[in-house]
Amino acid sequence: MKCLHSLVLMLQFFTRLPLPWQIPFAEGILARAVVWLPVVGLVIGSINALAYEAGHLLAGPMAGILAAMGANLFLTGGFHLDGLADTCDGIYSSRKRERMLEIMKDSRLGTNGACALLMVFLARYSGLAMLPEDFIPWAVLLMPVAARACNPLLMLSRYAREEGLGNLFIGKVSRKRVALSVLLGGLLVFGLTGKAWLLAAYALTAAFQPLFCRYITGILGGMTGDTLGAGDELSEMVFLGLCCIGAYHGW
Template sequence: MVQTVRHFLLAIQFFTRIPVTGRLADWVGYSPAMLRASAAHFPGVGVVVGLLVAALTAVLLACLPPSPFTPLVAAVLGTVLSVMVTGGFHEDGLADVADGLGGSSDRERALVIMKDSRVGAFGVLAVVLALLAKVSLLALIGSESPPWMLLGIFAAHVVSRTWPLLLIRLMPHVGDAAGSKSKPLADQISTGSLVAAGIWCFVALAPVFAALVAMNIGVIGSGAWAALLPLAVALLASGLAFVYMGRLLWRRLQGFTGDGLGATQQVCEIAFYLGLALAI
C-alpha cells in the first residue's frame, strides 16, 4: 500500500503542476522503475484533474447569472483550469504530433520534427481546434443538462488517461528513447499495472453511473438503462478515437512516442464529449 501511494503521488508530480515537494517529495522518491510503475495510476491523475475541473464548473454554473452563455463561460474557465493543473502536458504532445505528421510523410523526418521544441503551424492549429472542440461540446452538453456536463468532465478525464496505456502495451516505443520524455515508459507496461489502471477506471466510473441513476437524468425514460446509454455512447466514441490514433501512429511511425500518448489522451477526451453530446 505504501508503494502504491508513492507511485500515485509520483504520477501526480510528473503529470500535473500540483506541488509534491519538500519532505513529501523526499518520501515519494524517484527512479525510472518507479515512474514506469506509476503508469498504473494515470487514470488516478484523471480522477484528481477531473474532480478539480468539475468542481470549478459546478461553482460557476451555480454562481454566474442565468444565461444561455453560462455553460460556455463555465466550459472556458474549466478548460483553463485543466491546462493550468496539467501544465498543458498533453496539449504539448498533440501539437508535436500534429507538427511531425503534418510536416513530413517520411517517418524519420516526422520523428525529428516531433522532438523540436518549437511549435509550427500544424501544432498551433491542432491545439486551437482541440480547445475549441472541448469548450463548444461542453457548452452544448451543459446547455442541455448541467449534471451531464459535470459528470462527463470527470469521466472523460479518467477514461482518456486510460486508453494511452494500451498503446504502451501494444506498441514498441520509437524514436530517441534516451532523450524522450517517455523514456521510463519505453518498456511495455505490465499486466498488473493494466489491471490497476482498470480498477482505477471502474472505481471512478461506478459512482458516476450511480449518480446518474439516483438523479434519474437518463435521456430515454428512467432507470439504470436510460442512464447507461449516454455513458456507453461516450465510451464507444472514446474507444473509436483510440483505435484511430493507434492505427495512425502505427501506420506513420510504427510505434508510440510520449507525444503520441499525449495526443491520444486529447483526442479520446474530445471524442468522449462528442459521444456524450450526440447521445444527449
C-alpha cells in the same frame, strides 16, 4: 505506502499540483504506477468540475466552461496539448520518418500544430456547450478519467525513438497493469454516474486507442511521448463527442 508513493509520483509527473512530498525515483516505477492514472484523471476532473461550478455561479454556464478549461490548462501545464501539437507538426509535414521525429522534438509551434490546438479548444468548448446544463459538470469530471485510464493501452506499443520521456512508459508497462487501469477507469465512470450508456462511451473510448496506435505506428514505426499526449487529448474529445450523442438522444 508504496501505493501512495506511486500515486503521488504520478500526480507530480502529470500535473502541476504543488505536492510537498519528495518520492525517491527508481527505474521502472512510473511504468508500474500506470494503474493510478484513472485516479490522476479523477483529481484533475474534480478540480475542473469545481472550477466550472464556480464560474457558473458567478456568470453562467459559458463562464463555467471557460473556467473549467482554464483550470485544466493550469493543472496540466498543457502537457498533453504540447504532445498533440508536436505530433501534428511531425506526421503532417509530409517528410520521411526521421525528419518527422526531428520536427516533433522542435520546440517551435508549426501551422499543423496550431490548427490542431485551435480545433481541440473549439471542440471542447462547443461540445460542452451542447450538453444539458446539469450534465456539464459530469462531462468535465469524467473526460480526464476516461482519457487517462485508457492511455496505457498506447504504451503497449514499441518506442519510436532511442531516448526521451516516453521511454519511461512505452514498451515498459505490463498488460496486467494496463488492464487494471482500464478496469478502474470503467468502475469510476459507472460507479460515479450509474449510467450504462456512459460506460459504453468509455468502452468505445478504449476501443479508439488501438486504432490511433495503429495509425501512428504505421507512420512512425512506434509511439513517442508526444503521441501519448496526443492520444490523451483526442481520447477526451472522443468521450466528449459520445457524451454529446448520448445527451442528444436523451440517454
